[in-house]
Structures are given as C-alpha cells and as structure tokens.
Amino acid sequence: MTVRIGVIGGGQLARMMIPAAVNLGLELEVLAENEGSSAHLAATVVGDYRDPRTVLAFAQTVDVVTFDHEHVPETILRQLVAAGHSVQPGPDALRFAQDKLAMRRRLGELGVPMPDWAEVSNEDELEAFLADHGGEAVIKTSRGGYDGKGVRLVTRAAEAADWFTALNEDGRGGALLAEERVEFRRELAQLIARRPSGGTALWPVVETVQRRGVCSEVFAPAPGINPRVWELAASIATRIATELGVTGVLAVELFETTDDRLLVNELAMRPHNSGHWSIEGSVTSQFEQHLRAVLDLPLGATDARAPVTVMVNVLGGPATGSLADQYPHALADQPTAKIHNYGKDPRPGRKVGHVTVTGDDLDTVVFQARAAAALLGADLSEGAEDA
Numbered sequence: 001m002t003v004r005i006g007v008i009g010g011g012q013l014a015r016m017m018i019p020a021a022v023n024l025g026l027e028l029e030v031l032a033e034n035e036g037s038s039a040h041l042a043a044t045v046v047g048d049y050r051d052p053r054t055v056l057a058f059a060q061t062v063d064v065v066t067f068d069h070e071h072v073p074e075t076i077l078r079q080l081v082a083a084g085h086s087v088q089p090g091p092d093a094l095r096f097a098q099d100k101l102a103m104r105r106r107l108g109e110l111g112v113p114m115p116d117w118a119e120v121s122n123e124d125e126l127e128a129f130l131a132d133h134g135g136e137a138v139i140k141t142s143r144g145g146y147d148g149k150g151v152r153l154v155t156r157a158a159e160a161a162d163w164f165t166a167l168n169e170d171g172r173g174g175a176l177l178a179e180e181r182v183e184f185r186r187e188l189a190q191l192i193a194r195r196p197s198g199g200t201a202l203w204p205v206v207e208t209v210q211r212r213g214v215c216s217e218v219f220a221p222a223p224g225i226n227p228r229v230w231e232l233a234a235s236i237a238t239r240i241a242t243e244l245g246v247t248g249v250l251a252v253e254l255f256e257t258t259d260d261r262l263l264v265n266e267l268a269m270r271p272h273n274s275g276h277w278s279i280e281g282s283v284t285s286q287f288e289q290h291l292r293a294v295l296d297l298p299l300g301a302t303d304a305r306a307p308v309t310v311m312v313n314v315l316g317g318p319a320t321g322s323l324a325d326q327y328p329h330a331l332a333d334q335p336t337a338k339i340h341n342y343g344k345d346p347r348p349g350r351k352v353g354h355v356t357v358t359g360d361d362l363d364t365v366v367f368q369a370r371a372a373a374a375l376l377g378a379d380l381s382e383g384a385e386d387a
C-alpha cells in the first residue's frame with residue numbers, strides 16, 4: 001500500500017522533499033497557501049493552514065502530517081493529534097520552535113548554554129536589560145519571525161516602541177525577547193534527525209554566513225572546526241532533540257563565541273537552509289532523512305561525500321531576472337555547480353534558488369559556488385552583514 005506524506009506549506013522545503021519521496025516510492029501531498037506554489041509539482045491542495053477544517057480535511061487524506069514551515073497554530077495541531085493523526089513533529093515539540101520565549105525558558109530548564117536573555121514587556125524593562133548588558137541588546141518578537149524579520153539591534157529602549165505598541169494593541173499580554181549581543185567568531189548549525197522511536201542521526205557541523213539577517217552561504221563541514229566544538233554541538237543537539245521529543249529534522253543554530261563557547265541561538269523543526277548542502281554533499285540528504293524520520297523508518301548515513309561542500313543562496317533582487325533565463329549562463333560557466341531553481345517569482349529578498357559545489361579544496365569550491373550564484377544574480381557584496 002502506498003504511504004502518503006502530507007506536507008503543510010508549499011515552499012522550497014516541500015519542493016525539495018519531492019525527489020526523495022519519488023525515490024522512496026512515497027506519495028507526497030502538499031497543503032499550499034496559493035496556486036502555483038514552489039511545491040506545485042506534488043499533488044497539491046490549496047487552503048489556509050490557519051483554518052482547522054481545512055487542515056483536518058487535509059490530514060484525513062494522508063498517513064502522516066509534517067511541515068514546510070512552523071506556523072500552523074498549536075490549537076490546530078492538538079486537534080489533529082486528538083483526532084488520531086500522526087503529526088511529526090508533534091505540538092509538544094513544535095511549540096518551542098514557534099515561540100522564542102517558550103524555547104528560551106525550556107532550554108534554560110535543560111541547562112543548555114544560551115545568550116543572556118530576558119522577557120521584556122515594556123520600555124522600562126528593556127532599559128534595565130540594556131543597562132546590565134553594556135547598552136546593547138538584540139530584541140526579537142517571540143512569534144512569527146524568520147530570515148531576520150523580527151530581530152533588531154537596539155541601544156535605546158525607545159527603538160522598540162513600535163513593537164511594544166503592537167503587543168499592547170494585540171491585547172494578549174505578550175512580551176519581547178531581549179538578548180545580550182553575542183560577540184561571535186562565526187555562526188554554526190548542527191542538524192539532527194530523530195525518529196519517533198528514538199533513533200537519531202547527526203550531520204557534520206556546518207558554518208553559516210548571514211547577510212542582511214538572511215542565510216547567505218553554508219560551508220560543510222565548518223572549516224577548521226575543533227573536534228571538541230563538534231562534539232559539544234552534537235551533544236547539545238542530541239539533548240534538545242531527545243528532551244523536547246522532536247521528530248524529523250531539527251536544526252540547532254549556534255554562535256561560536258570569541259572565547260570558545262557554543263551558545264544556542266535558534267531552533268527549526270523541519271529541513272533547514274543550513275542543510276541544503278546535504279542533497280549533493282551527504283550520503284543522505286536532509287529531505288530524504290526527514291521523510292524517513294517522520295515515518296519512523298531506519299535513518300540513512302549522514303557522512304559527507306566530499307571533503308568540502310559549499311552552498312550559496314540566491315535571493316531575488318534588482319539583478320535577478322527569471323532564474324530559468326539565467327541559469328544556462330551559470331551552467332556553462334561553472335560545470336561543477338549544482339543549481340536548484342525553486343520556480344518562484346524573483347521578488348526582492350525572496351529565496352529563489354541555491355547553488356551547491358562539492359570538492360577537495362575549500363577556496364576552489366567557494367570560488368565556483370559564488371561564481372555560479374553571482375551569474376544567477378546573488379548579491380554577495382561585503383559589508384552587508386548585520387543582525
């Protein structure tokens with residue numbers, strides 16, 4: 001009997017699950033927000049993931065429900081579970097990826113290393129946090145942020161006035177997350193997959209580079225990583241996946257500090273941009289592993305296939321026309337580059353594709369991946385990095 005996987009959300013993550021599903025002989029069905037989604041190549045239903053009836057009707061057509069994004073309201077997830085559907089990851093785990101304050105509180109209970117943080121409900125509380133943290137803080141909206149939206153570096157509490165006003169108008173008594181500004185050497189990510197029955201598999205730790213708050217490049221494995229740091233990242237991710245009961249792929253975003261500590265920044269409970277390199281660079285891609293994990297099938301090997309893999313994102317911008325028009329040039333110029341076109345309109349700032357190159361020499365691989373991405377319109381200019 002054919003096994004049917006239901007993916008809520010029709011973005012590039014759902015799209016990249018399709019080849020893995022085809023190879024494993026699984027049927028993939030997508031609940032997309034709009035016609036013509038990035039994942040329209042799979043059987044697609046168009047509907048609102050915030051509407052309980054739509055989501056319940058979708059769940060009835062599949063064997064397991066999983067996600068392209070983390071925004072399905074917790075109440076709906078609980079209704080699905082109550083109706084007997086397999087939801088992977090389930091609401092008890094997913095709520096910590098939906099709410100940054102809940103995540104900080106829970107990781108605090110587990111003793112996981114994190115930036116200093118506080119829940120701040122008004123300008124006075126933020127002012128007190130600033131005074132205790134050298135006059136700087138990174139403030140974050142607890143819910144709904146992604147790609148650096150909902151993240152702001154502030155030196156005065158008044159710079160958060162609009163967010164506090166929005167919280168008050170919302171009337172639900174919400175708060176902002178305030179964090180110390182971490183002096184990091186670089187950002188790392190540890191991806192792990194976990195089955196409902198408990199087995200886990202970890203990929204090599206990667207380095208991620210953000211430009212304008214968005215993931216721009218990933219180097220796998222993280223160049224020159226100290227084996228002690230790698231072990232620490234693996235133990236932190238394993239502890240989080242196990243204690244929170246995460247199923248499927250979990251990405252743990254980490255800061256490697258200038259004084260050699262690892263601090264957890266963010267969690268994502270789905271395939272993640274920091275794992276796109278694994279399609280060509282690992283024995284088992286994060287997309288295949290996610291499908292295996294949510295079905296509680298044995299996990300695949302996660303070893304790197306080459307000494308170096310580099311992934312470069314392509315964001316829509318003034319220089320990006322249709323990727324379909326531009327990629328013949330990139331293919332001709334960089335024959336080692338593997339180009340992934342998400343089939344989206346190249347609106348400014350939108351992730352429309354990525355390029356991966358594997359090889360033996362970091363400098364060569366970086367050069368080739370950047371050259372191909374630049375031909376597709378990626379803006380890799382320096383001086384663009386900020387929170």
Ligand code: ADP
Nearest residue numbers: 115138145146147148151179180181182266387
């Ligand atoms: P999101 O994933 O919602 O976009 P993040 O919390 O990952 O938001 O923050 C986006 C980026 O902002 C991070 O990748 C990092 O570069 C920067 N950043 C976030 N928190 C801090 C912090 N406490 N100190 C320094 N930089 C930070």
